[in-house]
Amino acid sequence: MSARAVTLGARGALGGRGALEPEAAIVVTRSHRPAPWAGALGIAGLVLLAALPLFASQGFLSDLVNLFILVCIATMWNALAGYVGLVSVGQQLYIGAGAYTVLYLAQHGWDPFATIPIAVVGSAVLALPASWLVFRLSGAYFAIASWVLAQVAALFVARFGSLGGGTGTAVPGLDGFGPVNLLHYYYWSGLGVTALSVLGVYLLLRSRMGLVLTAVRDNEVGARSVGSQVMRAKRAVYLLAAAGCAGAGTVLAISQLSVEPGNVFNVQWTAYMIFAVLIGGLGTVEGPIIGAVIFFVLQQTLANYNAWYLIILGSVAMAMAIWARQGLWGLLISKVPIRLFPVGYYVHTSAVERHGLARLTLGRTNVRPSASINQSKEP
Amino acid sequence: MIYLNAIVQGLFLGGLFALFASGLSLMFGVMEVINLAHGDIAVAAVYLAVSAIGVTHIPAIWVFVIVVPIFVVGGYFGQRMFLQRSMGSGPITTLLVTFGLSIVLENVLLEVYSANSQSLNVGSLVSGSVQITNQIFLPYLSMIFLGVAVAALALVHLFLTRTRTGRMVRAVADDREAAQMVGADYRHLFGVAASIAAGTVALAGLALGMYTSISPSTGPSYLLYGFAAVVIGGLGSLWGTLAGGMVLGLAATLGALVDPDFGSMLPYLVFLSVLAVRPRGLFPKRAAL
Amino acid sequence: MSALLEVSQLSSYHGQLPAVREVSFSLQAGQVVALIGANGAGKSTLLRTVAGLHAPSAGSIRLDGRDITHLGPEKRAALGVVLVPEGRRLFASLNVEENLLTGCYRARPGGWDMDRVIELFPWIRERRRQPASQLSGGEQQAVAIARALLANPRVLLLDEPSLGLSPAALRRIYAVFPELVRSGLGIVLVEQDVRRALQVADRLQCLLEGRQTLEGAPEDLQVEQIEAAYFGIAYRGDGVGA
Numbered sequence: 022m023s024a025r026a027v028t029l030g031a032r033g034a035l036g037g038r039g040a041l042e043p044e045a046a047i048v049v050t051r052s053h054r055p056a057p058w059a060g061a062l063g064i065a066g067l068v069l070l071a072a073l074p075l076f077a078s079q080g081f082l083s084d085l086v087n088l089f090i091l092v093c094i095a096t097m098w099n100a101l102a103g104y105v106g107l108v109s110v111g112q113q114l115y116i117g118a119g120a121y122t123v124l125y126l127a128q129h130g131w132d133p134f135a136t137i138p139i140a141v142v143g144s145a146v147l148a149l150p151a152s153w154l155v156f157r158l159s160g161a162y163f164a165i166a167s168w169v170l171a172q173v174a175a176l177f178v179a180r181f182g183s184l185g186g187g188t189g190t191a192v193p194g195l196d197g198f199g200p201v202n203l204l205h206y207y208y209w210s211g212l213g214v215t216a217l218s219v220l221g222v223y224l225l226l227r228s229r230m231g232l233v234l235t236a237v238r239d240n241e242v243g244a245r246s247v248g249s250q251v252m253r254a255k256r257a258v259y260l261l262a263a264a265g266c267a268g269a270g271t272v273l274a275i276s277q278l279s280v281e282p283g284n285v286f287n288v289q290w291t292a293y294m295i296f297a298v299l300i301g302g303l304g305t306v307e308g309p310i311i312g313a314v315i316f317f318v319l320q321q322t323l324a325n326y327n328a329w330y331l332i333i334l335g336s337v338a339m340a341m342a343i344w345a346r347q348g349l350w351g352l353l354i355s356k357v358p359i360r361l362f363p364v365g366y367y368v369h370t371s372a373v374e375r376h377g378l379a380r381l382t383l384g385r386t387n388v389r390p391s392a393s394i395n396q397s398k399e400p
Numbered sequence: 401m402i403y404l405n406a407i408v409q410g411l412f413l414g415g416l417f418a419l420f421a422s423g424l425s426l427m428f429g430v431m432e433v434i435n436l437a438h439g440d441i442a443v444a445a446v447y448l449a450v451s452a453i454g455v456t457h458i459p460a461i462w463v464f465v466i467v468v469p470i471f472v473v474g475g476y477f478g479q480r481m482f483l484q485r486s487m488g489s490g491p492i493t494t495l496l497v498t499f500g501l502s503i504v505l506e507n508v509l510l511e512v513y514s515a516n517s518q519s520l521n522v523g524s525l526v527s528g529s530v531q532i533t534n535q536i537f538l539p540y541l542s543m544i545f546l547g548v549a550v551a552a553l554a555l556v557h558l559f560l561t562r563t564r565t566g567r568m569v570r571a572v573a574d575d576r577e578a579a580q581m582v583g584a585d586y587r588h589l590f591g592v593a594a595s596i597a598a599g600t601v602a603l604a605g606l607a608l609g610m611y612t613s614i615s616p617s618t619g620p621s622y623l624l625y626g627f628a629a630v631v632i633g634g635l636g637s638l639w640g641t642l643a644g645g646m647v648l649g650l651a652a653t654l655g656a657l658v659d660p661d662f663g664s665m666l667p668y669l670v671f672l673s674v675l676a677v678r679p680r681g682l683f684p685k686r687a688a689l
Numbered sequence: 690m691s692a693l694l695e696v697s698q699l700s701s702y703h704g705q706l707p708a709v710r711e712v713s714f715s716l717q718a719g720q721v722v723a724l725i726g727a728n729g730a731g732k733s734t735l736l737r738t739v740a741g742l743h744a745p746s747a748g749s750i751r752l753d754g755r756d757i758t759h760l761g762p763e764k765r766a767a768l769g770v771v772l773v774p775e776g777r778r779l780f781a782s783l784n785v786e787e788n789l790l791t792g793c794y795r796a797r798p799g800g801w802d803m804d805r806v807i808e809l810f811p812w813i814r815e816r817r818r819q820p821a822s823q824l825s826g827g828e829q830q831a832v833a834i835a836r837a838l839l840a841n842p843r844v845l846l847l848d849e850p851s852l853g854l855s856p857a858a859l860r861r862i863y864a865v866f867p868e869l870v871r872s873g874l875g876i877v878l879v880e881q882d883v884r885r886a887l888q889v890a891d892r893l894q895c896l897l898e899g900r901q902t903l904e905g906a907p908e909d910l911q912v913e914q915i916e917a918a919y920f921g922i923a924y925r926g927d928g929v930g931a
Contacts, residue, residue: 108495110436154676160491161434164499165627166675169668172624176665187661288620292503295496328507335504339497343486346493564794571780571791577742578778582840583766583795 070212074205082208086276088317089211090269091293093218095301095309095316097265098294100222103304104234105255108160110291111167114151114174115263117285118144119270121178124280127194128183134206137214137271144267145260152259156252168288175286189281192274207275214268221261223306230254292335299338302348311350405536406653412542414629414649415549416611418642419604420622421629422553423597425641428630430573430593433483433494437502439623441598442605444505445471446614447513449520449606460520460610468602475598476591483594484587502619509616519613520606545607552600553638559596569593601626621664628671691754693718693875694739694770694844699748701731701738708734710899711748714892716844716875721866723890724879727919731899732879733775736846739877740772741765752844767795769843775852775879777833779821786817788832792839799841800872806835809865827858834862844875851882863889883915897921 074082094112101107122140127133155166179187195203225231234254274280293316301312316334323330341348347355420442427433435441448470449463456466486497522541529539560566572579572589579586608614608622625648633644648667656663692715701709708731716722724732737743739750741762749758757765766772779788789803807814810831816824821832830850837845851859866889869876880886887893887907895903895918903910903918917924 102492106492108492110499154672158675161428161436161495162631162675164436164495165434165624166672168620169624169628169671172621173665173668173672176661176668179661289503292499295499296503299496299500328510332504332507332511335500335507339486339500339504342493342496342500343489346489564790567783567787567790568794570782570787574780574782575778577762578774578780579791580742580762581740581766581772581774581778582791582836583763584791585761585763 067212067216071209074208079201079204082204083276084317084321086208086211086272088313089215090273091297091313091317092310093211093215093269094266094290094294095297095313096215096219096222096306097262097269098291099298099303099305099309100225100258100265101262102295102298103308104226104231105251105258107255107259108164109167109262110164110288111169111171112262112266112294113286113288113290114167114171115144115148115266116270116273116290117171117174117178117282118147118263119267120274120280120285121184122267123271123274124184124190124192127192131194133192133194133275134210137210137268140271141214141264141268144270145264148260148263151263152256156256156259171286171288175282178286179282185280185282187282189279189284191279195275195278203275207272210275211272214265214272218265218268219306219310221265225258225261226306230257234258289331292331296331296334296338298348299342300334300348302350302352303346305348305350305354308348308350312348315349402535402657403654406657407650408536408538409542410650410653411646412539412546412649413652414646415546415642416604416607416645417625417629417648418633418645419549419552419600419607420626421633421641421645422556422638423600424623424626425630425633425638426556426593427597430569431487431590432491433487434498434627435483435597436495436498436623437505437619438597438601438626439621440502440505440509440619441471442601442608442622443614443616443619444509445602445605446518446520446609447509447616449609450513450518453520460522461525463520464603464606467606468599471602472595472599475595478598479591479594480587484590502623506616506619513616515615515617517613517615517618518609520609522610526610541610545611548603548607550642552603553642556596556600557638565589565592624671625667628667628674631671632674691751692716693720693753694877695749695751695754696739697749697751699735699738699745699750701734701743701745703731703734703743707746708899709738709745709896712894712896712899712901713748714894714901714904716877716892718843718873718875719870720891721870721876721878721889722892722894723886724877724894724896725881725883725886725915725919726896729898730896732896733848734899735896736772736848736877736879737774740770740846742772763795766840766842767797769797769841770846771837771840771842771844772846773833773837773848773850775848777826777829779824779829779832779836781820781822784818784820785813785824785832788821789813789817789836789839792836794840796839797841797843801838801841803839806838809838809868810835825858827854827861830854830858830862834865838869842874844877845869847876847878849879849881851880851885859885883919895919 070085073085077085094116098109098112101109101112119140122143123133123136126136126139151170155163155170158166178184184190198206226235230250230253233250270285273285277284297312297316298309299312300315301310302308319334320330323333345352420438424435424438427435445467449460449467452458452463452466453460458466483494483497486493525541525544527539528541529537530543531537558566560570568579568584569589569592571582572584572586576586579589604622605614629641629644629648631644632647633640633642647670651666651670652663654663655666694716696715697713698711699709699713700707700711710731712731712735714722724735726732734743738745741757741760741764745758749756751757752765752768752770755768757768757770760768762772780791783791789806793803812828813832813835816828821829824832834845834847834850850862854862863885866876878886878890890907893903893905893907893910893915894901895915897918898921902921903915914924916922
């Protein structure tokens with residue numbers, strides 16, 4: 022428990038109300054252990070999905086790859102907006118960066134599948150200078166600057182005729198695999214990239230750094246008291262999101278056999294992420310996955326009606342953003358006490374009680390010294 | 401000489417960017433909302449104009465008489481019934497909702513009108529121009545646009561400084577509570593600001609539709625140019641926005657001398673450089689009392 | 690006769706903290722009620738709740754017998770309950786004249802117009818084109834009061850008008866009080882300076898941690914009694930009510 026606890030400076034968190042001795046602090050710990058069966062369920066699901074190529078149809082497998090990409094990018098966007106409050110409209114930058122790294126290296130004789138880890142790491146490295154620029158901004162400025170970066174990147178790569186210019190080009194080196202093997206390989210790549218992305222976000226959120234993020238997410242005073250830690254954590258999440266989206270971009274490039282700037286750098290990808298997260302539930306690990314599945318099912322069901330699925334999903338997402346911010350997963354867990362991958366926290370206020378302060382607010386939980394000592398906070 | 405011509409063209413284009421930007425600037429200044437669907441609203445105005453011309457057969461140059469009032473009214477009710485609700489749940493929600501609106505609007509246009517690009521045919525006006533020297537031409541249409549942009553900005557300025565309601569819009573931008581204390585209903589004034597924003601951006605969209613051809617997916621790039629003009633020119637200053645628009649217009653036409661793609665890229669690069677140096681823009685909004 | 694303003698059993702929260710607890714008072718036309726109390730006693734929250742900027746958690750507010758508890762702040766202002774907020778809150782990008790004109794936006798019919806407020810604060814005439822942000826604290830306070838008067842209020846809620854003012858500016862602000870009262874205005878005044886409040890008030894209300902600890906006419910109250918109510922210490926005076 023102590024390894025998973027964060028001590029918020031009492032002076033900061035209490036708004037500088039009094040000179041408290043150092044040990045008088047608020048201790049934040051995890052609200053729930055992960056459900057023991059959740060891990061087993063996750064592993065069983067992964068094994069099942071990994072074994073699917075042995076008996077499922079090719080059409081189904083190739084559809085599932087699209088679902089994996091969707092789950093991956095939705096999870097990444099949720100990590101940004103749901104945990105560190107960064108609304109990016111430019112995550113397509115990293116999808117494109119991943120796709121073009123695959124293309125470039127494959128053109129230089131690399132095995133396209135071998136380029137995936139390089140593209141992922143490379144995009145995270147690229148995200149570092151980008152973060153210096155966009156992290157100076159906040160709110161709408163951040164959103165639009167990230168969008169402009171993606172636009173500039175699209176126009177930039179379109180200037181290279183060797184990369185296919187504005188119309189794009191095929192990824193070389195995929196013919197040798199044969200259609201069935203190729204499908205299986207990129208299916209497994211997609212599954213692997215997505216599983217690692219979700220795991221990465223979950224581990225980051227359950228780490229000490231993630232605890233700081235979730236604990237201060239709704240609390241300005243608390244956020245200021247651990248400001249530099251939050252900045253580092255924000256940057257870490259931004260780099261992770263870049264890496265994850267780049268991973269999705271690599272799978273996209275290989276599964277579509279070609280890369281086109283108007284496709285990989287399309288803001289539509291960010292729309293997919295946002296709609297899936299808003300429908301599933303912002304700020305939970307499970308929400309984006311559920312949202313992505315719903316998005317995917319509707320997309321498949323309405324496949325014959327062009328863009329109407331997007332219009333419907335977009336309208337539903339907007340309505341949920343206004344009237345049901347917790348999303349479907351949030352609505353579900355408010356009725357049923359299940360937490361598959363809990364990242365909520367407890368606030369222990371023994372110190373507050375000892376000093377007889379009237380009230381303390383952290384998160385949206387009103388902590389009264391006379392009431393119970395532990396208050397839980399679920400996002 | 402070719403540069404001089406590009407500069408003249410850039411200034412004309414800048415007027416158009418400024419008209420795009422003025423509504424964004426007003427809405428951000430008054431209610432701190434960046435409407436990410438701003439560009440798509442302009443595109444929607446063009447498609448509505450295409451339909452209106454098809455039905456009424458009025459000359460394209462006069463179609464704004466039908467289209468702009470519809471957007472002025474739509475802007476007011478869109479704000480009161482839709483955006484105002486999202487503003488209650490925090491700035492992130494507003495950003496997400498307007499982004500969603502942008503995507504939905506774009507795809508509705510795509511479904512209704514197809515992906516084919518459209519333009520508003522204003523006949524001989526497109527090609528007519530005044531020749532100043534043997535290298536410099538002043539196209540009629542560009543001059544009309546610059547005139548319309550400046551006139552529209554001047555009208556908005558007059559409204560904000562000389563009328564009771566305009567004054568209250570500025571007051572509510574400064575201090576919402578203090579405005580309530582003199583009996584102002586900020587929701588109504590937000591609606592007024594949104595309706596001006598929708599009207600000006602519809603006008604800008606129509607001008608754009610006469611100048612070049614547009615498609616449902618054109619919207620976002622004009623949102624970004626407009627936002628860039630606002631940031632470069634300074635929030636809350638309409639004339640600063642005009643200057644910002646002209647800087648971008650120059651970047652676009654001078655960049656296009658290198659090659660057409662560079663012409664769309666250079667305004668973005670200018671914008672990113674400004675953000676890198678001055679994150680809150682060159683002229684940050686004045687602090688409240 | 691029903692009071693101009695009748696506040697009964699009003700409770701209100703500041704964020705999640707209960708700031709005003711079951712406060713009642715009434716105000717007649719031409720009367721000044723002063724609210725005193727230490728920092729954080731709930732005076733500003735009480736005033737803001739009466740103005741409609743905070744929703745009360747319990748209790749009611751009546752204007753001339755009409756229940757206004759659930760009206761929005763702009764509706765109350767239009768009915769004549771106008772707050773001059775703490776820190777003046779002039780509109781920074783408007784000049785002095787424009788600031789004053791905002792007061793006329795939803796003004797009730799009545800005796801206050803531009804000429805009359807300039808009569809009250811003659812220096813405004815020369816400086817009406819200046820940005821409000823260039824005025825001194827005392828001048829800003831005068832403009833804030835003038836702006837409120839132009840709405841022709843029936844109840845004027847003044848939140849710490851003396852805050853940050855020089856003694857001279859303070860005297861000038863308080864010098865207009867008799868005229869305001871003569872015009873039939875009811876004033877609720879929040880004032881840190883208890884001596885100043887006692888000079889102008891017809892009734893005194895003392896708040897401590899959101900609760901009323903003392904109520905009465907200044908001439909009926911002992912200094913020790915007020916001190917006791919102000920600081921929350923037991924009063925052992927022998928002249929209660931004397």
